[in-house]
Amino acid sequence: MGTHHRDDCAENGGDDNGHLAKRLRPASCPISAAEIAEEFAHHDPSVARINNGSFGSCPASVLAAQLRWQRLFLRQPDEFYFHRLQPALLHSRILVKELINAADLDEVSLVDNATTAAAIVLQHASWAFSEGGFRKGDAVVMLHYAYGAVKKSIHAYVARAGGHIIEVPLPFPVSSNEEIVLEFRKALELGKANGRRVRLAVIDHVTSMPSVVIPVKELTRICREEGVDQVFVDAAHAIGSVEVDVQDIGADFYTSNLHKWFFCPPSVAFLYTKKCSASSRLHHPVVSHEYGNGLPLESAWIGTRDYSAQLVVPSVMDFIGRFEGGIEGIRKRNHEKVVEMGKMLADAWGTFLGSPPEMCCSMIMVGLPGCLGILSEKDALKVRSLLRKEFKVEVPIHYQLPKDGEVVEKDGSSTVTGYVRISHQVYNMEGDYHKLRDAVHKLVNDGFNCTMFPS
Known part of the structure; x- marks a missing residue:
C-alpha cells in the first residue's frame, strides 16, 4: 500500500509493516460466550478475578490494535508524530465527546488517568488561593470516601496554598441517597461558617471503597444553590458502569478512566471541562511545547511517550458494538x-x-x-x-x-x-x-x- 490518508490511520492503526489494519465491524449477531472467553484468554485461568474495579480489563482485539499503533510509531516515529498522532487523538476525543454528551469538543481532553485529571483541577485551585482569586481560609469540600490519591492531592495542592479542607462523613452501610444528601448539606454549612466561602466541591460519582453510587446531579444542584464556585466530579469508575451525561450532571469538571470499565488498556482517562472562564486557565502539570494552546492540545503532547492507550478508543467501540445493547x-x-x-x-x-x-x-x-x-x-x-x-x-x-x-x-x-x-x-x-x-x-x-x- 502507498501513502496513507491520515484520517484512515486515525481510525484504524496499522500493522507492523505499516499497512493499515481493517476496522472490525460489529458482528451481525451478539458476541458468544466462547468469543468473550477468547477475548480474555490472557487472564490467569486459575484466578477468580472479581476485582475489575481496580485495574479494569482489556480484550485481545483491543490489545492487538494497541500493538499496531505502537509498531506504527516505532516504524517511523517522525512521520507518526507529524502526521498521524494528533488526528488519531482527535478521533478518540470525538468519540468520547459523543459518549458523555459534551457540548463542545474543546471541553474534552485525554489524560493518563483520573488522578492526573484531579491534579489539573486542583493545581488550578491552588493557583487561585495563591494568587488571590480565592481567599486564604476559604473551603474545599470532599467526601470522606474520596479516592486516597485524590484526598492526598487535595491536601498537597489546596491545603498548602491556604485552603480549608472539609470532609463529608458519609455513612456506611448506607440505605438511601437522602443520608448522603443530609451529610453533604451539613458539610457545606460548615464550609460557610465564620464568613468562609466554599470554593470547590470534589464529589465522587462512584466511590471506590466502599463502593456506592453517589447522587452527583443532586449534589451539584445543591452546590449551585449554596453558592459553591466550582464542582469537580471524580468519576474514575463511571464510564462503562453508570450513565454519564455531563450536561445533565452540570458539574464544571468531570473525569473518568477509560481503562476501568470501558475496555481500554492502561492507562487513559478523559477530563471534561465545562466551557467557562476557569476552564481556559487550566493547564497540564507537565509543561511541554503545547503549553498555552488549550488543555486538549497540552494533554495531547506531554513529550515522547506511549500514546497508544489513547488511540484505541475506536477499536473499543468496535468491541462494545458486538454486544447486545x-x-x-x-x-x-x-x-x-x-x-x-x-x-x-x-x-x-x-x-x-x-x-x-x-x-x-x-x-x-x-x-x-x-x-x-x-x-x-x-x-x-x-x-x-x-x-x-x-x-x-x-x-x-x-x-x-x-x-x-x-x-x-x-x-x-x-x-x-x-x-x-x-x-x-x-x-x-x-x-x-x-x-x-x-x-x-x-x-x-x-x-x-x-x-x-x-x-
Missing part, C-alpha cells in the same frame, strides 16, 4: 449480575449488602462473617492477601468500624466489620463468586480469625 446493555447486565451474586454471598454468609441495589453499579459491597475478626485496615489487607495466595481469589476488602453495634449478622452473633467489594465484568462467571463463597466458608469452618496472623 452496546455499552448500555453491558452496564445493565453487569449490574443485574453483581446484585445477584452479592445477594447469593450475603445469604450464604448470613450477612447483608452494604447498600441497596439501586445504589451500586457494576460493583457491590457484601458483609463478611464477623467471626473473621477484621479489626483494622491491616487485617483487611492481610485477609485479601490470604484469599489471593491460598484460594486464588482476587477481591478487595474494606474495614468498617460499626456504629454502636448497629450492624450485626442475621444471627446476631458477631458484628460485621469487613466487606468484600465484588465486581462483575463481561468475562466473569458464576463460578468465580462460588470460589469466593467457598473460600470464606472454609476460613469460618476452620475457625480462622485475624488474631492468627503473625504480628
Whole structure:
C-alpha cells in the first residue's frame, strides 16, 4: 500500500509493516460466550478475578490494535508524530465527546488517568488561593470516601496554598441517597461558617471503597444553590458502569478512566471541562511545547511517550458494538449480575449488602462473617492477601468500624466489620463468586480469625 490518508490511520492503526489494519465491524449477531472467553484468554485461568474495579480489563482485539499503533510509531516515529498522532487523538476525543454528551469538543481532553485529571483541577485551585482569586481560609469540600490519591492531592495542592479542607462523613452501610444528601448539606454549612466561602466541591460519582453510587446531579444542584464556585466530579469508575451525561450532571469538571470499565488498556482517562472562564486557565502539570494552546492540545503532547492507550478508543467501540445493547446493555447486565451474586454471598454468609441495589453499579459491597475478626485496615489487607495466595481469589476488602453495634449478622452473633467489594465484568462467571463463597466458608469452618496472623 502507498501513502496513507491520515484520517484512515486515525481510525484504524496499522500493522507492523505499516499497512493499515481493517476496522472490525460489529458482528451481525451478539458476541458468544466462547468469543468473550477468547477475548480474555490472557487472564490467569486459575484466578477468580472479581476485582475489575481496580485495574479494569482489556480484550485481545483491543490489545492487538494497541500493538499496531505502537509498531506504527516505532516504524517511523517522525512521520507518526507529524502526521498521524494528533488526528488519531482527535478521533478518540470525538468519540468520547459523543459518549458523555459534551457540548463542545474543546471541553474534552485525554489524560493518563483520573488522578492526573484531579491534579489539573486542583493545581488550578491552588493557583487561585495563591494568587488571590480565592481567599486564604476559604473551603474545599470532599467526601470522606474520596479516592486516597485524590484526598492526598487535595491536601498537597489546596491545603498548602491556604485552603480549608472539609470532609463529608458519609455513612456506611448506607440505605438511601437522602443520608448522603443530609451529610453533604451539613458539610457545606460548615464550609460557610465564620464568613468562609466554599470554593470547590470534589464529589465522587462512584466511590471506590466502599463502593456506592453517589447522587452527583443532586449534589451539584445543591452546590449551585449554596453558592459553591466550582464542582469537580471524580468519576474514575463511571464510564462503562453508570450513565454519564455531563450536561445533565452540570458539574464544571468531570473525569473518568477509560481503562476501568470501558475496555481500554492502561492507562487513559478523559477530563471534561465545562466551557467557562476557569476552564481556559487550566493547564497540564507537565509543561511541554503545547503549553498555552488549550488543555486538549497540552494533554495531547506531554513529550515522547506511549500514546497508544489513547488511540484505541475506536477499536473499543468496535468491541462494545458486538454486544447486545452496546455499552448500555453491558452496564445493565453487569449490574443485574453483581446484585445477584452479592445477594447469593450475603445469604450464604448470613450477612447483608452494604447498600441497596439501586445504589451500586457494576460493583457491590457484601458483609463478611464477623467471626473473621477484621479489626483494622491491616487485617483487611492481610485477609485479601490470604484469599489471593491460598484460594486464588482476587477481591478487595474494606474495614468498617460499626456504629454502636448497629450492624450485626442475621444471627446476631458477631458484628460485621469487613466487606468484600465484588465486581462483575463481561468475562466473569458464576463460578468465580462460588470460589469466593467457598473460600470464606472454609476460613469460618476452620475457625480462622485475624488474631492468627503473625504480628
